[in-house]
Amino acid sequence: MDLSDDDWRRPDPALLRLRRITCLVELGGLTALALVALLVTGHGWEALAAALAGTVLLGLALSSVERHFRAWGYAERDDDLLIRRGVLIRRTSVVPYGRMQYVDVVAGPWDRHFGIASVVLHTAAAATDATIPGLRTDEAARLRDRLVALGEARAAGV
Amino acid sequence: MEWSRLHPLTPLLRGGSYILLLAAGIGQQGVRDGDARFAGVALVVGTPLAVLAGYLSWRTTRYRVEGTELHITSGVLRKRDRRVPLPRVQSIDLVRPLAARIFGLAELRLEVVGGADSEARLSYLQEETAVRLRTSLLALVSGREEAAEPVERSLATVPTGVLLGSMALGGPLVVALAAPLVLLAAAAFAPEAVLPIFLGMFTLLTSYVGIAVKRLLTEYGFSVSEVPEGLRLRQGLLDRRTQTIPPGRVQTIRISEPLLWRWQGWVRVEVDVAGYGAQESHTSTLLPVAPRAFAEALVARVLGTYLPAPTVGVLPIVRWRAPLSRRRLRIATDGRHVVSCSGFVTTTTDIVPLTKVQSLRLTQGAWQRRLGLASVHVDSAGRRLTGAVLAHRAVGEAEDLLAVLTAQARAAR
Numbered sequence: 001m002d003l004s005d006d007d008w009r010r011p012d013p014a015l016l017r018l019r020r021i022t023c024l025v026e027l028g029g030l031t032a033l034a035l036v037a038l039l040v041t042g043h044g045w046e047a048l049a050a051a052l053a054g055t056v057l058l059g060l061a062l063s064s065v066e067r068h069f070r071a072w073g074y075a076e077r078d079d080d081l082l083i084r085r086g087v088l089i090r091r092t093s094v095v096p097y098g099r100m101q102y103v104d105v106v107a108g109p110w111d112r113h114f115g116i117a118s119v120v121l122h123t124a125a126a127a128t129d130a131t132i133p134g135l136r137t138d139e140a141a142r143l144r145d146r147l148v149a150l151g152e153a154r155a156a157g158v
Numbered sequence: 159m160e161w162s163r164l165h166p167l168t169p170l171l172r173g174g175s176y177i178l179l180l181a182a183g184i185g186q187q188g189v190r191d192g193d194a195r196f197a198g199v200a201l202v203v204g205t206p207l208a209v210l211a212g213y214l215s216w217r218t219t220r221y222r223v224e225g226t227e228l229h230i231t232s233g234v235l236r237k238r239d240r241r242v243p244l245p246r247v248q249s250i251d252l253v254r255p256l257a258a259r260i261f262g263l264a265e266l267r268l269e270v271v272g273g274a275d276s277e278a279r280l281s282y283l284q285e286e287t288a289v290r291l292r293t294s295l296l297a298l299v300s301g302r303e304e305a306a307e308p309v310e311r312s313l314a315t316v317p318t319g320v321l322l323g324s325m326a327l328g329g330p331l332v333v334a335l336a337a338p339l340v341l342l343a344a345a346a347f348a349p350e351a352v353l354p355i356f357l358g359m360f361t362l363l364t365s366y367v368g369i370a371v372k373r374l375l376t377e378y379g380f381s382v383s384e385v386p387e388g389l390r391l392r393q394g395l396l397d398r399r400t401q402t403i404p405p406g407r408v409q410t411i412r413i414s415e416p417l418l419w420r421w422q423g424w425v426r427v428e429v430d431v432a433g434y435g436a437q438e439s440h441t442s443t444l445l446p447v448a449p450r451a452f453a454e455a456l457v458a459r460v461l462g463t464y465l466p467a468p469t470v471g472v473l474p475i476v477r478w479r480a481p482l483s484r485r486r487l488r489i490a491t492d493g494r495h496v497v498s499c500s501g502f503v504t505t506t507t508d509i510v511p512l513t514k515v516q517s518l519r520l521t522q523g524a525w526q527r528r529l530g531l532a533s534v535h536v537d538s539a540g541r542r543l544t545g546a547v548l549a550h551r552a553v554g555e556a557e558d559l560l561a562v563l564t565a566q567a568r569a570a571r
Contacts, residue, residue, distance in 0.1 A: 079568050090527070092520040094564050098571060099516045124271060124432055124539035125516035156571045157246075158271050158409070158432045158514070158539045 008073035008084070014114040015134025016069040022110075023065050027058045074132050079154070081121065081147065083130050095130045098154035099123045103144050107137070119143050124158045161220045167261055168219075168282045169212025221280055226298050228268065230278060242268055242278045244298040248407050248431040252288055252400040253281075259398065264288040268295070271432045271539070292402070296387035300404050309386065314456060316380040316446055320424075324447035325373055327418040329366040333359060377446040382456065389460060391444065407431045410543035411444070411457055411509040414501075425453045429460070430540030442542060457509065465509060466490040468499040475529050476550045489548050491559075493566055496536050498546040508546035514538045515567040516545075520560050522553070532556035536563065 031054030038047035067087045075082040080096040101124055107117035117140040121130035135143060211234075219232040228242040251267040258264060258281075265281035266288050283291065337359045344352045378395035388404040410430045419425065427445040444460070445453055458464040468488035476484045482502040490497040499507045516539050522532040534548040534556050548559060 080564065088524045090520075090522045092560070094518040094560065096515075096517070096564075096568060096571070123516040123537070125537035125544060126541070127519075127535065127537040127544045128517040129519060130517065158248075158516075 007075050009075065011069065011072050011132065011134030012116055012136045012139070014116050014136070016066065018110060018114050018116070018134075019065045019069060020062060023061050024058070027054065027061055030054070031058070069134075072133065076143075076146070081130065083132060091129065093128070093130050095121050095123060095128060096154070096156070097147065097150035098156035099125075100147060100151040103147050103151075105140050105144050107140075116140075119147075121147065159223045161222045162287075164216060164219055164221075164280065165263055165282050165284050165287075166216065167263060169209070169216050171257055171261070171263065171282055173208055173212050223294065223298070228278065228295065230280070240278060242270055244295060245301060246270055247295070247299045247404070249401055249403045250292055250295060250299070251402075252292055254285070254394075254398040256396040258282055266292060266295075269431065296402060296404065300387050310383045310390065311385075312381065312383045313459060314382045314445060314448065314452065316377070316448065318378065320447055321374065321377060321380070323422070324419065324424055324426075325370040327422065327424075328416060330363065330370065331418060333363050333366065337363075373446075377443065380443075380446050382445065384459070389444075393443070393446075403429070403431060406513075408460060408511070409514045409538040409540035410545060411460070412543050413450075413453060413457065413507040413509075415450070415505045417503050419447070420505075423449050425450045427453045427457060428543060430538075430543040432539035432541070461495065461509075461511065463492075463494070465495055465497055466492045468497045468507065472550050473531075473552055476531065479525060479529055479531060479550055487549055489551075491563070491566075494570060496546050496548070496563065498536075498548050500547070500549060508543065510536050510538045510546045512563070512567045512570040515563070515570075518560055518564055518567070520556055522556075526550065534559045534563070 031050065034050045034054070035047050038044075038050055064087070068085075071087050071090070072085045073083070079098075080094050082092065082094055084090070084092045101122050104120040104122065105117050106120060111117055111134075115137050116134045117137050118131055118133040119135055119140050120132075122128065123130075132143070214234045215232070218234050218237075219230070221228065221230045223229070224241075226244045228244060230238075230240045230242070232238050232240075248269045248271060251265075251269070253265045253267060254263070255265070261282075262285050263282040264285045265279060266283060267280075268278040270277065280288075280291075340355060340359070341352060344355050375395045375397070376399075377393050380393045381391070383390045383392075385402065388402055388407070391399075391401045391403070393399055408429050409432055412428045412430075413425050414428070415425045424447050425445075426443070426447055428442045429444045430442045445456060448456070454465070468490040470489050472484060472487045474484075476487065480487065483500055486499055486501060486505055488499045494512055496510045496512065497507060498509075499505065515536055517537045519535040519537065520532055521535065526532060530553050531550045532553050533550060535545060536548070537545040548556070551559060
């Protein structure tokens, strides 16, 4: 789509922080567990190898988390909402405001702790794939209200 | 309109299956335990209770037409008051299960957009009552003033011979042809495997026959006709179903051509309206089997215009991504519809009117990116046929398609 980079809005950096922490806790925790188990059973060299592998993996995972985060974007155009995402599989969705059936704002406990929420658009089509994660709570509310208002103004039914 | 009730035989018909189940269960129990007391108690206590429940449920169920709404109240303990906005109805079905046909009764089903439980049912009504109610509801659905007696124009019927032939041309034929060869080979090289292979083939054949019988039962006597309120589809051997799709409700059309049907030039046409559950797959058949030209003429009739033939192919490089179906990946657009062809064994053509586009998506997998390809998905509100995929187009073409189709869909809304 002919949009310059400035027209795309992005999720809040808090989402990146949250994803990084999740990644650290999961992979780091797993590595630590493996290390402890190996050390207790007296496998010194294996423990060193595990530590190295764990670090490399963690590095890879962290960079992929970051690339994933950078790939998210959305743009509010005159008649439709544009959402793009994905690194390995890239997706761009175009959802006309008039086709929107309802909007969800979802925030799990950790999302709330970081002050972010996801906005999910639903149309009458099951295949529609329109989620914007990691919006600051006030931005999520603003977007929801705007989408609902535009959706009502242009309602096109099914 | 005054409140009306369902037919008094309703509890009997609705409860009939449960009573049969109960009887079967008790009978089994009795046989196993050699004890008839349990069965006796269950019958003596259960039957009056069931009769009472059925009576109360019938007694509390009422319906009436109010302005442009159908108002149904039901429920003994938990009351349900449902108002169906008729202009939003996607299709009206008149269903006559075998048991109901014996008593001259029918069920009226209204399909509305919504969740799994979004349909409204009136079961059972006297057949004439149901037909009359359908006529007046359809008039409200299509927003016309008076309920004219429908003038029906037959568009197509499917002869039983063709239906049977189309069922044979598929799994059964393959098994029947392959079985002797496989068995001969087995006899020559591994005689001890003959029996298991034979049994396997037999099981496979029986399951195919089961599927064929089910299809025969649902699609027997299929006919499509045109009434002022839309399209009317009739089908079924024991359970008859008459479906009426008001104009402008079709979300997606699929023309499919299984490999073995190509020899006869047969195709199958399915339509999907918003709101049909995925489990009721037979509800969307527009034509179970017909020659291609005929099917295309019918589709043109439904859409009001002939569709462009899908002629725009894909780049030769697509053979690295979809080697078998590359030649079949063809699309066409005419500013009002998207037509997309795909598939190797069964060739399917999906058609989405741009007025029905809910969203558009561009996707690009890692391998597609290496080859410079991308796919455009056109989503409609159909439940089973969820839209068309313009697969493996060149990136620039896909981006243009996304932009152009977005603009055209906006203009069409």
